[in-house]
Each structure stands twice: as C-alpha cells, then as structure tokens.
Amino acid sequence: MNAEVETAATTPGSLRVIRRNGKVTAYDASKIRVAMTKAFLAVEGGGAAVSMRVHDLVANLGDGITQALMRRMPGGGTVHIEDIQDQVELALMREGHHKVARAYVLYREQQAQKRAAEVKEEAEAAPQLHMKRADGTLVPLDQARLRALVDEACAGLSDVDAGAVARETLRNLFDGVPEKEVNTALVMSARTLIEKDPNYSYVAARLLLDGLRTEALRFLKQPVTECTQAEMGNLYADYFTAYISAGIEHELLDPTLKQYDLKRLAAAFEPTRDLQFTYLGLQTLYDRYFLHSRGVRFELPQAFFMRVAMGLAINEIDREARAIEFYRLLSSFDFMSSTPTLFNAGTLRPQLSSCYLTTVPDDLDGIFAAVKDNALLSKFAGGLGNDWTRVRALGAHIKGTNGQSQGVVPFLKVANDTAVAVNQGGKRKGAVCAYLETWHMDIEEFLDLRKNTGDDRRRTHDMNTANWVPDLFMQRVIEEGDWTLFSPSDVPDLHDLTGEAFTKAYTRYEEMADRGDLKHFRRVKAVTLWRKMLGMLFETGHPWITFKDPCNIRYTNQHAGVVHSSNLCTEITLHTNDNEIAVCNLGSVNLAQHVTADGLDQEKLARTIQTAMRMLDNVIEYNYYSVPQARNSNLRHRPVGLGIMGFQDALHIQKIPYSSDAAVEFADRSMEAVSYHAISASSDLARERGRYASYEGSLWSRGILPIDSIELLAQARGKYLVMNRDTSLDWDSLREKVRTQGMRNSNTMAIAPTATISNICGVAQSIEPTFENLFVKSNLSGEFTVVNPYLVRDLKAKGLWDEVMVNDLKYFDGSVQEIDRIPADIKALYATAFEVEPRWLIEAASRRQKWLDQAQSLNLYLADPSGPKLDQMYKNAWLVGLKTTYYLRAASKTRVEKTTMTKLDGKLRGVSADVMPASAEPKACLIDDPGCEACQ
Template sequence: MPEAVDTGLTVQRRDGEVVPFDPGRIAVAVTKAFLAVEGEAAQHSTRLRAQVRSVTDAVLEVLTRRQAAGRPLDLEAIQDQVELALMRAEQPKVARAYILYREQHRQAREERARQASAPAQPAAPQRPVVHVTAADGTRAPLDTQRLVTVITEACQGLSDADPQAVLTATDATVYDGISVKELQQAPVLAARTLVEREPAYSTVAARLLADSLRSEALSFLSGSPESATAADMAERYPGYFAGYIQRGIELEQLDPQLAEFDLDALGAAIEAERDLDFTYLGLQTLYDRYFLHHRGTRYELPQAFFMRVAMGLAVREIDRDAAAIEFYRLLSSFDFMCSTPTLFNSGTTRPQLSSCFLTTVDDDLSAIFAGIRDNALLAKFSGGLGNDWTPVRGIGAHIKGTNGNSSGVVPFLKIANDTAVAVNQGGKRKGAVCAYLETWHVDIEEFLELRRNTGDDRRRTHDMNTANWVPDEFLRRVESGEQWTLFSPDEVPDLHDLYGTAFAERYREYEAAADRGELRVFRRVPALDLWRKMLTALFETGHPWITFKDACNLRSPQQHVGVVHSSNLCTEITLNTKPGVGQTRDGAETAVCNLGSVNLAAHVRLLQDGPGAGTVGLDTEKLRRTVTTAVRMLDNVIDINLYTIPSARRSNLSHRPVGLGLMGFADCLYRLGIPYASDAAVAFADESMEQLSYWAISASSDLAVQRGRYPSFEGSLWSRGVLPIDSIELLAEARGGELQQDRTQRMDWDALRSKVISQGMRNSNVMAIAPTATISNIVGVSQSIEPTYRNLFVKSNMSGDFTVINEHLVAELKRRDLWDEVMVGDLKYFDGSLWEIDRIPADVKELFATAFEIHGSWLIQAASRRQKWLDQAQSLNLYIAAPSGRDLDELYRMAWHTGCKTTYYLRSTSATHVEKSTLRGTDGKLNAVSANASAAPSASAAMPSPGPIAATPAAAAPSASAGKPSPGPIAATPAVTVPAASAAMPSPSASVAASDIPTVLPGSDVAACSIDNPDCEACQ
C-alpha cells in the first residue's frame, strides 16, 4: 500500500470541505474490491498487492496529469478513474464489485437523507440568484418554484422516477444568463441522462419536452410569452384548439374545411391527460418531423395533432364531428396509428395520405423518363416507391429506332437513384425507392452489383433499394442443380406477365427457341451459381432483397384484372401494376396502398371475462372494435387523397386497396411471458393474425353494404368465396403439393365466406404488415413483428440519438431484485445482451433474447403462420450475427418453402453500440472493444450454429463455445425440413469475428444493412 505522500492535490468532499488527497484511500478501496471477488484468503497475496499498487499508481498518474492547478478534485471523478483503471487492467469482475460497493454507499447516503427530511417537492438548490435571458435580451430571475413544480408534475404517477434527481441534474447545467430556450431544454436533457437507470425517465423527459412545446405553441398563438402546466391544459385545450385551427387556416397550412366542424365539441372531446403518455423518443420524433410549424416555431400540440389527423380523415363522413371524435380517440389512445404520410398531411391543404406506390416502367424512352418523373411527383409528398424495371431491354439488345445496341437497365436505375436523393419529401425524410428485377433478366448480374462500393460508380446506386423478383421455376432449378437461362425482355415479352405453371412452360419454350437460334440475346448459367451470387450480394450490401413472384400472384385476390410485378419500398405491398399503352400511357395503373397499424400490445391485457378470465391474453373484443374503426379510416383515405399522377388515382379508385398491419408483437410476448424463439410464440403469431384478418375482412365487407363494393370486385377471389386462408391451396397446387405451410383455422370462416360472397368487399386488399419504424416510436412499442434489437442501445435517427432500454426487462429484473447500478453497467458492457451476465436466470435470458441471438428460422416460421391470413405480405427482416453461406441458403429457401411472399432486410450487427462513456469505469473501453474483436463477447458464441434447418430437439443442439452460456431452446428450430444446398457460399474468414464491427465476407467492402443506420428508410 502506498505511503502517505504529499501529492499537491486536494479533494472536495461531499459536505464541501477541501482536504489533501490521500492515495492510500484508493489502495484500501481497491483491495476491498479484489477481496470481494477472490476471498479474504487473497489478502496476503503478493500478486494482489502488486495489482493494487498498479491500479493506484495508474489513477494517481491520470489525476496528476489532468488536474488543473489549485482546483480540488471531485470525489466522484476520482472513483470513476478507479473503475476505469480496473477495467483497463482487465479486471471486469473486480470493477463490478467496486461499482456495487459505490452503489451500496450511494443508497445508504440517500436513505440517510430521506430519513433526515422528506419534503413533498424536491428542494430547490440553494445558490446565488440566477437570471434568465429572454429572446429580446431582457433578464429576469429564474422562477425556481415553477421549475420545481414542472419537474414534480412530470414525475407524478411514476413510482420509480425521483423529481429530486432530475432537479439536481438540471441545476448542474443552469448558469447565470441562461437563455429561455436553454432553460427549457435543461430538465429534458437531465431526465434523458437517467433513462438507462430507469425507463420511467423517458416519460419524464417527454413530459418536460411537452412543457416546452406548450410554451412555444401558446406563445405563438397569443403573440406574447405564455406557459401552462399539464394540469392547466385540461381547461386550456378547447380554447387553444379553436385558435390553432383558425391560425393554421390563415397560414394556408390547414384545409379551410376544418373550420366547418363543430370546434367547440371537438375541443371538449380532447383528452389532455393523454399528453402524459408519450416516451421521449416518441414525442421528440413528433416535434421534429410531424407537428405543424411556422418558420420553425411549432404551434401544434399533441392532442391537436391527433384531432387534426382525425378531422382530415372524417371530412367526408356524414356525421363528421362524431367520426372525427371516434378517430381521434383511437389514435390518441395509441390503439392504432396511421402511417407517416397520413400523419404528415391529413387535414392540410395537400392531403397526400397514401404510403406506397408501385409502378411498372415500360421499354420505351419516353415511358422510362415518364416513370422517373412519376417517382419525383409521388415522393414529393412522402410516398415510398417500388418500381418494376423488368420490361426494359437488357445489355446488347437491338434498338430498332437507332439500329444500335442497348446499354441495359442500369444507366436508367442510376437516374432513378439520383431523383430519389433530389426529391427528399420536403426535408422530412429521404426520398425512398426500390427497383425490382426478375431473375431471368439478362442484366440480373449487374443488378446484383448496384449497391457495392467498388467498381464503376456510374453503374452504382448507393441510395436506392433493390430487390429480386424470383419465380418458383428458378428455385426449383437451384435445388435440382439445373441450368438457368437469362433473356432480354424485348425478345420474351410475355414472361413478365406469366407466373406459376404458365410461366414455367413458356420459359422452357423460350429456352428451346434459344437453342434453335431464334433468340439473339441470352446467356446460360448454373442456377446454383446465380443463387450464390444473389445471396452473396445480399449479405455484402443488404441488397437486393429476395421476393417471390409466384406466391405473390397465385394468392393475389386480383388475378382477374392484372399481375403483381413487384412489391413496394418495404416489401409488404403486393398489388397489380400496368405500364399503359402508347405515348399517353392509356390504361396505366400505378398501384397505391394506404397503411395503418394496430398496436397489438395495447390489446394484450389481464382479461376480465370469457374463457381466459383472470389471465393475460388477447382482448379479442377490443381488437374487433379497433380493427373495424381502423379499416373505415383507411378506406376514407382513398377518397380524400391528393393524387399527384392520374394513373395512381385510376388504380386506387378502381380497386380501393388498404393495408392494415400491426406493431408491438415483441411487447405482447413479454407480457405473455413467451420467448420469441418458441413454438408458443409461433402459435401466438398465428392466432393473433387470424383474429386481425377475420375482423378486417368482416369490416371491409360491412363497408361494402354501406358504401358499395369496389368496382373491380366481380371475378376476384373474394367474389368466388376464396379468402386468403383458402388461396394457400392455389399456391400448393402450382407447386405440386410442395408447400410446407400450416392450414389450421380456429374461427368461423365459413360464415365469413358466405358474408363476403353476398355482401362483397369494399377493398380489393385489406392487410399488409409494414415496418412501422417511426409510428412504433411514436406509440412507444416494438416495431412491427420484429424481435427486440438489443435490450439497451443508442438509437440514431433523424431526430438524434436516444437511449433505448427494454422496460419489460427492467420490470422483470426489479421483480427479482436484480436491477441495480451493476446490472446497468453489465448491460452496457455486453451491448444489451444477457448471455454473459451470470446472475441473470436462464429463463430470463431466454425470454429477453435479442434479434441476433434468435435463429432466423423462428422468424420465418412465425412469418409463414401470419402469411396464411394475409392478402398482401409483410416486411420480414432477418438477422445474422456470424453467418455462413449455408445459413443464408437455408433461411431463404425455408422462406420460399413455407409460403412467405417476400423478405426484407438482412440485418447484421452494427458498429454502433451502447454509448459506454456514460458507464462509470469504462470510459475509453469502447475504443478497445471496437478495435479488438477478440476482447468483445462474440454474438455467435451466444447462439449454437443451427446446422441444417430441420426439427432439432433442444437437447441435441450443438453446444455453445467454451465458457459461454448456451441459449438452449433458442437454437432449436421449428419442424420444417429444407433440402440442403449442394454447395454453399464461402464462410466468413476465421479472422473476422462477430464483434462490435460488422462481420463481412472475405474481400467484401460493406456489410449487410445495420438496423440503426439513420439513412435506412426502415429506420425512419
């Protein structure tokens, strides 16, 4: 132990006294931490004494180097350096013991303070008078009492949120002369720094942000500084609301028709207390991107926002006031949420409310540039685009008009890419487009290269998504090891419109014609080699996605009027498109879909009656009511919508498709206590989707009675009594019975079939599961059908960086008395994974396994169960930690064999992890972890390699790597057998481990899309 020496340093104790710095105290504390780990017998160890001296000297050296002359050291800063020195010495267990020691002493101090005095409100800090500087430069004393009141109000009803902690953190940032805006931000920032310790502070931060927003909006409308507490708004909302509508119309931002509503009745219906329900991420997202503003000043408050959206959707209802109130209550309760374009534009002077647009680009120069122009017009008001480029002739094809040869489809894709960048949806989010190409197109191999960072940049599209439109015949040849022929579409024009058996037969006829020399442009490749290239490109760049042409068409209700040539930006929409005829493009149809999502988590609760009374389950009656109103809202979009191109209006009014989806699936599983990687989770996916499908179809049929059938109803599958659950047999028949998709039914589908045949349908398509990336943030639940990304991480999007913590996990750890400062530190150190944390029980680890710890076969199996109920598709992301070619081959063929229509992103681990600089004792460790793969916990080590996708008993699963706890059942895959590949892609190099850097294939330059990439449309 170091002798007492005069270091020249001083320390300020917690009571304010300044005393000389004594290194011996550090040595004592470090020794106790070592003994806590190694036992009292180690106190005589020479090694231990040497380690203690080394750590003490390291701390002293840092403090001496960093300390400003004459300024006393902060006690907490010294202890932080001790933790850091222990981590740098590769003593994580000792560091945790030291953290626990600090935590115990902190709690003891707080307990003594509570016993000494327990004020009703946090005590305002005693400090010299602080002045606040207004925008005009005038200064006034800080109103400390209002600050205390606002912070106390923000913590009300949240048992684990301490107003004193927020006030203390706020006080640390307040200074004399602080601006009004900075003062409003200070408590918000103070609360958000506490989120990692307690999720309730996210709600606190949102409520404090709402206070700032109230001041901004009320002051704008009145023309003078105003403020109001949350409690005040119960009385002030009605008066504010009428003024807000009037001012929005004056500014030409709101539709003048809104003034024709009974604003007094609507204002009285506003439920001000619902402003308290947001998380910080949700409200900040609304503030930054959704609320109406005038030159940067927001004047739209949250409940006015929801009412404005509801009024816009009710503007053509017979009793529009009652409808607006009904729609408002559904939105503001977070039971259902419209898609982003509807939230942006409903009730405004430009009500472009639709989410997705699908087009087919014809093989003609004027048609190509008309299609690119359409992209720009559709993207301007927040539309996501899916373009079918298959008709455009390939490289080397003859051009009759010039007697030259074509340069293929890629140069035009480059122009479409740059258009998406230029038209960025009014600055609210990036323009977003996805190009689709069928697998038989002669340019397919160049298409696979579009997203690479190497090669000729003039033939790259770094900002555009791409997707393969894959016929069944290709995958059959992959499995049989046969050849595949690539054609130019100008020589085989009818392949574009054929699918199923008709496609396979005609395709073989064209191959025979090529062999006879009747075709000019074609090329043969082994189907398996092309499949390898497709999967390699997908892994290296995240593109092109794999989507299945035949499944989308054979199960489409609208086969009688056209063909599904592509999906949309996010692969959940499967609607017909037509390029039109001639220069005027007569008869062209741009498919349009209008989206919204049920918050499934809001419908899982403690049941009060019925068969499951007294247990947590799905409230099916509430779900019926929600779905019925939601379908009506979505149908209204079609008539209200602003159509920027005539082919979109023509298509939407003819077929009236909508896409009702869901979000919060992972939250449901947590509430039910069901691990994502389990048969029970697959069953819940099946049962919940069956309920949603049944009530959505029923609601559309009832609307047909009130409003009429959609014009192209006759001849559809609906008109023949073929519901989505029935259309599975059409796909199975085309595949010769080779379809591994469950057909179980639980509800009275015979009665619904009869109803649909007799009443008709209001909408050609009713369901589609979108990614819900932004609206799930607004609502505060997990995205769509996604598993949890990480239990603790920093999310980046256009609104900034946000600490996201799994509140369900925190609640469970609290219940088991395991939530403390040490657990926070462990979660951050292990990047939100539980598998390395010894004291967490196995059942908790299984329940809260994260996306990269769950084998993708579980996601596919659940998706297959949902797909049987859907008339469209779902945005199905797959996750990989340390993949091999065999893994990818098996996963994507499993998706095909089990009847999935589409897949979406292939996700890899990201280089962005939890911000460890806020973890006491690990400052500086982040760089070491990122730079040294061997020092980081391996993602793949937590999950045994699944091997072939087949029924695998949990007990027989391969063991995890040495020293790592095995997830056990998580590695077991559902009982689906997929033929093994005859060859696999190269596995990742042994030198590349699953760590804090993305895993890449040898020689590749980029990794699959990272889930928290703020440039990725799905993350917006």
C-alpha cells in the same frame, strides 16, 4: 491534477463548459491533457523516458475525449465539468491505465469532499441564477416553478426521483442561461437517467411537453403562455380554436377544417393522454410531425391527433362524431395511421398514401415519364417500388437507332439520383426500391448495384433493390439445374406470366435458344446465380429476396392484372400496368394494447379494426394524387393495408419467449383474428358504401378468402410448399357474408415496418423481436437510450434491478444471456434478435402469411452468417409460402454508443461514450442506421 480540467470542449466557441460555480467558460482541450499528464506523473514518476511516453499517451487520449464530446453535441452546446471528468476517467480505464485511473478517482473523491465542506459556508453568499428572455432581459430563475414541473412530470411514476432530476438540472444551469436552454436542461437531466429506469423516459417526455406548450402558446399569442400540464387541460379548448385559425392563416391547414364544430371537438380532448408518450415518441413527433411556422412548433399532441382525425373524417356525413371516434382511436395508441397520413391529413396537400408501385416500359419516353412520376410521388412523402424488368438488357438491339442497348443499369442510376434530389417534403429521405426478375440478362449487374467498388456510374448507393424471383428458379436451384438469362425485348410475355404458364413459356424460350432461334441469351448454373444473390445480400444488404409466384397466385384481384413487384418495404403486392400505378394506404393495430396476460382481447380488437378500416378507406377519396395513374388505380380497386405492431410487446405481456411454439401459435391466432375482422369490416363498408369497382371476377367474388388461396399455391407448387392451414374462427359464415355483401377493398392487410409510428406509440416495431434490451437508437431525431421496460419489470420483481445490472447490460451489449444471476426463464423470454434462431422468425411469418392478402416486411437476423445458413434460411422462407423478405441483418461488430458507465467496486468495465472501433465492418444493414427507411 483535477483542477486543470475545470474547462473543456472541441473547437473554440463550439462547446462551452459549466464550472462548478455556475460560470460558463470556453472549452480548452489542453487542460485535459495537462490534468492527465499530472495524473500519470503522480503515479509513475517524472523521469525523462516516462515523460516522453506519457506525452504521446496523453495526446491520443485527449483527442479521443474531444472527439467523443463533439459526437455527442455536433452542433455545440454546454457540458458540465463533471461530465468531462467522467470521460477522462473512462478513457484511462478503457486503455488499461488502471493505477492512474484509480488515483484519478481518489483525487476526485477528495476534491468532492472538500467542496461539500465548503458548500454550507458559501450557500448564503451564492448568487441567484438569472434567466435570459428572448428579448435579452434578465429575470430571476423561478426555481419553485422548475421544481413544480419536475414533481408533476414524476407524478404517478414508480421508481423515479424528482429531487435527482431537479438537482441535475440546476447543476447544468448557469447565470444568464437562455430561457430555451432551461427546458433543454430539464429534459436532458431526465434523459440521462433513462438507463436506470424506463419510467424516466416518461419524465423526459413530460418535461419536453412544457417547452412545447410554451412554444405553441406564445406563437399563438395566448393570454397564458406558461402552464403546467394540469393547467393545460383547461386551456386546450381555447388553444385549439386559435391553432386551427393560425394553421389556416399560415397556409398549412385546409380552410375546410374551420367548418367543423370546433367546440364539440375540443370538448372531446383527453389531455391526460399527453402523459403516455415516451421521450423517443414525443421527440419524434416534435421534430418531424408537428405543424410549424418557420421552425416554431404550434401543434400540441391532442391537436395533432384531432387534426389527423378531422382530415380523415372530412367527407363523413356526421363528421364531428366520426372525427371524435378517429381521434380517440389514434390518441389511445390502439391504432396508428402511417407516416404520410400523419404528416398531411388536414393540410392543403393531403397526400396520405404510403406506397406507390409502378412498372417501367421499354422505351425512352416511358422510362423518363416513370422517373418524373417517381419525383412527383416522392415529393409528398410516398415510398416507391419500381418494376424495371421490361427494360431491355445490355447489348440488346435497338431498332430505332440500329444500335445496342446500355441495359437497365444506367436508368437505375438516374432513378437513384432522383430519389436523392426529391426528398419527402424535407421530412425524410426520398426512398425507392427497384425490382428485377431473375431471368433478366442484366441480373448480375443488378446484384452489384450497392457495392462500394467498381464503376460508380453503374452503382446506386441510395436506392434499395430487390430480386423478383419466379418459383421455377427456386426449383432449379434445389434440383441443381441450369438457368437461362434473356433480354425482355426477346421474351416480352415472361413479364406477365406466372405459375405453370410461366414455366411453359420459359422452357419454350430455352428450347428456342438451344436451336439458335434466339441469339441473345446466357446460360448459368442456377445454384451459382443463387449463391451470388445471397453473397451480395450479405455483403451489401441488397437485393432483397421476394417471390413472384405466391404474390400472384394468391393475389385477390388477379383478374385485373399482374403483380410485377412489391413496394419500398416489401409488404405491398398489388398489380401495375402502364395505366395504373398501384397505391396502398397503411395503418397498424398496436397488438400490445389488445392483449392481457391471459391472451388476445377479441372484442376490443374487433372494435379497433372496424374503425381503423373506415379510416383507411376514407383516405382513398380524400387523398391527393400527384399523378393520374395512381388516382385511377386507387379509386377502382381501393386497396388498403392494415398491419400490426407491438408483436414483441404482446409476447412479453403474456410471458411468451419469441423462440417458442407458443409464440408461433400466437402469431397464427392473432393474425387470424386481424384477418377475420379486417375482411368483415371491409364487407360491412361494402354494404354501406358499395363494392369496389373491380370486385366481380376477384377471388373474393368466387368465395376464395386469403386462407383458401393457399390451395391455389399448393396446386402450382406441388411438393414445394409446407404451410400450416389450421383455423380456429367461423370462416364459413364470413365467406357467406362476403358473397352476399361483397368487399369495399380489393386488399385489406399488409404488415409494414412501422418503425416511426411504433416509436410514437412506445412499442416494438411491427413483428420484430427485441433488438437489444439496452441500447442507443439512432434516427433522424437524434440518439435515444432504449431500455426494455418488461425486462426491468421482471428483474425488479426478483430484486435484481440495480446499477450493477445496468452496467452488466451495457457490457454485454443489451444481452442477458451472459449475466449469471439472471434466471433461465428470463433469459429465454428476453433473448434479443440475434439470439433468436431465424427458423422461429420464418415459421411465425408463415403463420401470418396464410391470413394475409398482401405480404409483410420481414427482417431476418443472423448472428453468425455463413453461406450454408443463408442458403437454408431463404430456401426455407420460400418453402413455407412467404411472399417476400426484407432486410438481412447480420450481427454488427460495431458497439453502439454507451451512456455513462457507473463506477463499480473496482471492476474496470468502462466502455467509451463514443462508438468503439469495429473489429470488422458489418456486412448488412445496421438496425440503427438513420439512413435506412425501415428505421424511419
């Protein structure tokens, strides 16, 4: 029966099959059906009724296997015969045909033994494999070099088997294999083993590096075009000079870079840092960040980090020394600049800023000017937050035409389509978030924008949305009062008012409506609107809940303007107006690099932040601004957003469960340290370079630091604020330092999602808890097996890490809670995101918020969502002083893709290698959604 599966794939010519003799043949799905039919008939007999039933079963099973193979390789490629047979076996087990599956397994084993007996006899006669060069010539495959590369990739890593990687690679090669596919086979052979041990991720990355080195060196026409990692250490200097010249020649790099002392910079390279990448990190860099000419990458990792550092140091006096300082920080993974900075530093168009915030006026010229600004800002990788509150509501009077307004929704549709049309330089999807205040008469239509039903002309399927919620609304919800909706054309001052001033004006307008002085309004129960807000958040993932008053009352630069919205990811809280588009420049400290088992390394953290703040401040002059309002705002106020990532890793290093008082305390103390050193570093820059232009009148100038501004919020909120204010550092001396020296930056901190840069650094994103301990992550670079290395470390220490554990983790979707042999302390330490109660996430966020002068991208996870739980969660977020929240992530009923499931002692726990059918559609953003900006 097994011989009939000797070939297989999806559509003719799209997928090829490597036979055991190394020959490659086209896929023939019918042979899978023939093999399974024989298996069924061998077990069940060959009666007519059986044959008819088997025919239908086999047809369905065969189609499922074909679809699974195509999902794995949608662009075609080669697959080994054994892998297809694994799929057949798993399909039989999954559908409950255990006897047939068992017979199939036994037959495979018999055939394997038979082939093994024949191998020795045929070894001498086996043909030498040949490799096809790019010019079409065939050369013998250098198996000695292949083995040397694998040995080097495995060097220094525990619990990896170089022989297994080499054997799997050779098994997947065939005579005449194209040269480029040899490296692919090497990488894929290591990649398939990542689930067995996370160290194989480093092996896969190092093997990927070999292909990258060859690609880059050949493009640059270097004398040596093939080398090991060790040999590359001696070649980096010559390569770097050629790389800069080629980048300039191909109009990809700023010619000013050639004015640097390139030999001095190259001498500072640390080639061994090439070895610290995980496979996901390096593949992400390769696909989306490294410079290329018509698809050929010629930028190697250390050159990449140096190129970014050179761009950021370009205006420094001793720019070589500063470039080396910046390079060392980036290449060590202690700190990482944001994606736009990594994309564009050192290039001809250095748009390095992450976030742009705009406010849209209530006139046609202004609306379409704002849409044009969106397009220009998005073109060079900027994420956008638009405040649409000023645009008059549906049915409002238009004086110029004596007609009625269509409201804000049709213009939001235009903004949505613009974001789709103008993507971020072809490197990631255009991304925008629209904000609307809760008193706007179009708020209920705004809530429906992401629904998949209704008039599609009034839907924005690609744009994020967020509620901009005044404190007064939350008080009315809690007190079960009424809420009145207005058109901003009738109540124009509400847009700029906050706190007590907003409350007075709003209640005055309500009184006017009651007297009949205002005709265009609508009154609803605050609780009813709140429930619809939460219902849409659960159903569509939008609009997010963000809070207007804490963003303004604690705003350090409130004398300069009003914060009308946050940004694309809800961590930036800066003022906007018709003449100023707020800009923020981001980067994140890798907390995992600044803790030990004993806690936070304060001295190292201080050094890192001192350099990082200088890098962020340097962006402001060097940055390319596509619209003048952004340049005006950024040069005048100089805000930056230093954040953190690897928070979960830092907890794991210290053996602290996320759901614990100790984790909340660490969130408090670590953010206090970041805040202290960031403010201090900005003050030092003010002494060296001067204060930001709008410093006078700011909270800083009045001696009010972020920790002090909580009192302002408490005075405005009264009983509706429950926020810890404990401190541990010498804040009095820092206040005096700021009074004396001033501040270089109006704002210093913001915690961004960091999804992509945390992938580069190989740590958990931002402040997120572990999603799952073993899962397949999807992003724009593909699909990657992710294993929690800290869990593996601890299970190894207890002798519990084996193939059975791997399969159990797959079976339980990366959760350790149902695996009996895992001790309780490890279960607590490695609880996953949906196993951490939201109250721990919110309390930790509150402790961080007290130190932040901006906000944080806080995802909230709910394993078993319900109306009361959502109500309690978001009310709590407001009460503990959060400025914003981000995605609500409800547990998905969809299984993530599994990699191969090893056969275990009769336990038929086979899970398909494709995505299993969902028992119910998920009601919120999926963590592994490649279209989600947070995942990029």
